[in-house]
Amino acid sequence: MGAQLTQYLLTGVTIGAIYALVALGFSIIYNASHVINFAQGEFVMIGGMTTVSLVDGGVPLPLAIAAAVLVAAAVGLALEKLAIERARGASVVTLIIITIGASIFLRGLAQLVWDKNFHALRPFTGDTPIAVLGATILPQSLWVIGVTIAIVAALGWFFARTLAGKAMLAASHNRLAAELVGIRVRHVLLLAFGLSAAVGAMAGILTAPITLTSYDVGLMLALKGFAAAILGGLGSGAGAVVGGLTLGILESLGAGFISSAYKDVFAFVIMLAVLFFRPSGLFAARSAERV
């Protein structure tokens, strides 16, 4: 029982780290533009698929990873430049449909560039399970957890310490005020989409050796990432991380102890419960509602 619980927790933390990265990607874009980006999962897919095909083509893994992150970031920039920027001032529904259109477009493109099959990436450092407290963990899971921690730390540093990061935060709090002090909000938006896509791509690369990747892995990951972002409080960076981990662990425990068939349902049940009883998220400070 104890070992089983440990096993579920380890699995949960691994999945949770991925959800956290997807949720972070959402939050970065949401903060900068108040757009809920349904194509977030496609960044994850592009990261994974590009790395797989480059590695298969003989490119060394680190180089392939760097290239994949750049490709995803370029797609993110293009999405902002070609679609979001042109739909400035559109309603929530319109923006949702635009990003969903982008998501379908990218999936269609991936189907053409690659194929409809599942692809596996070689684990970064072998696949001999490591024993931990009676349970086992794959080396790749350690990579997932470690790199996620590094990304979270880097993002924390970026938003707290760099001028570009502070400009992004300022623009998200008050667009007009930010423009008045000389921040180019258009650049902030571009940066947000590029950064968010890069973070998403890393999630896809890290998880490709564990869960396999294909042209349509994005959708479910995107939806789970939403649930995590809502759970932690939409737009909160720390909330996204905590929300992702909470969701990953609850999902893993639910699949282990309740029903593995309903694994995917838990995330949405939890999300609905949070929305009904505490819409500002579990971890965000409650903001006063105004008329």
Next chain:
Amino acid sequence: MLAWLARARTGGLAALVAAIVLLPLALTNNYHYEVAIVVGLNAIVCVGLNLLIGYAGQISLGHAGFYGLGAYGSAILTARYGWPPAAALAASTAGAAALAYLVGRPILKLRGHYLAMATLGMGIIISIVIATEDRITGGPDGMAVAPFTLLGYTLAGERTWYWVVGAALALAVWLALNLIDSPAGRALRALHGSEVAAQVAGVDPGRYKVLAFVISAVFAAVAGSLTAHYAGFITPAKASFLHSIELVTMVVLGGMASTFGAVIGAAVLTTLPQVLTLLKDYEMMVFGAVLMLSMIFLPRGLVPTLAAALARRRR
């Protein structure tokens, strides 16, 4: 008579009935009829969904869930429990309405993105349950559905179904137009225009939002049930998140707060993939691009944009 026709409400309805009656002249084979029937069924969902999204201003990304409940309710009650199709249709529609009523109150307190997420979650939960309970739903492979019979008469053949669906669509549009022009319909539109002013005029926001939610769920469930019987086979894809998105896109593309726009949107987005299949591998890409481009360049939707252009010309 002319004045009666000139009124947008009755004139539009007359034009719709004329289109339904005359369309068969252009339909030359069974495949054409098939597409027309599916257009009609989708249009019924969209006319209902438009009451919620276009008139009451509340988004739902989960209406395929209600559609799926109608479809699977009918399929299961007729196949597994031997219910007559009409009773199964009524029961599964009532079930969808009851669910919409129950979740409507807490869900419709939310706004904007939060409402979108909550309805999305609700729809996905329904679709996963349908795909997972394979002993009664057939799981991801779907299940066969018996033909629709009423009083010993079996609905069969594209032509028969065409007239049934055409009549159902005309009825749906008529009901929606009547609602929009009634005190309840105006209360819905008022909530969209200014929620606070509507409240001050005595409109209970919760009550009327839930009303729109339930009515749109009923339209979706009826269409789902008819679709199941017509197609003779149903899969969980019909209840999926992507189908919810398709439905919302039809409403927005046609033009929000335009009942005939909802019908046009359904017609365009139902026939488009049929045309796009000619593109084979490029189908998905082109569909995605069409969604993006139409929202970027026609954010108000086809019918309101055309109406505005016509009004400008006339001036």
Next chain:
Amino acid sequence: MSLLAVEGLAKEFGGLKAVDGVSFDVRPGSVHSIIGPNGAGKTTLLNLLNGIYVPSAGRIVFDGRDLTGAAPHRFAAAGIARTFQNLQIFFNMTALENVLVGGHLHARAPLAAAMLRLPGRAEAERGYRVQALELLRFVGIEEYATAPADAMPYGALKRLEIARALAALAGLVLLDEPAAGLNPTETAAIDELIKRLSAGGVTVILVEHNMRLVMGVSDHIVVLDYGKKLTEGTAEEVRNDPRVIEAYLGAAAAEA
């Protein structure tokens, strides 16, 4: 016997007391004005008086019923209507339809009957429209009846707000700066409109900056300053109260 009794009403926003222990009574049939310098809490008070804000303390008793803490549509049902200073028009509807929504409480129809357009519904609809048109005529904008609200000029929209409030046939109408942004001719028309309302037996609470309008139509005036009631009385009494002059002059001096 007062129509509306306000007792110790208070509203705090994060420690800031926008309205602070205000009490007053409104007699039926009177025109009751609330004045005060900018930021005195007048609009907050109106928002409390029809349930848009829930008070932090105090009671609101209307027509013998305690409405404290009720939702806005309950205030409406009890018989309190209002207009908005910052125009809360239903811009997605025509002028006539705006007024029809104002009459929402008197136009309930069973949903099924409405959707099936059962006999009697069409006639009832015609009845509502005749009444709504009558109100548009009363406020003097009947020529806009079928115009979409978003195509109407500002002055007409201010009157549309009033027509919509009147459609509720409420015992008490709250008017939030009905003359703001209007030219002298239009203001005179509002003045006349308020007098006609009052003559018709409607009780009016008026929040307004235009002192000539206030002094001309009010039976009773409450003066607010920093969320507190400074004084109250007839126009004559208020006009000669040194504290009122100081509050206004002080504010004017600070602004200058």
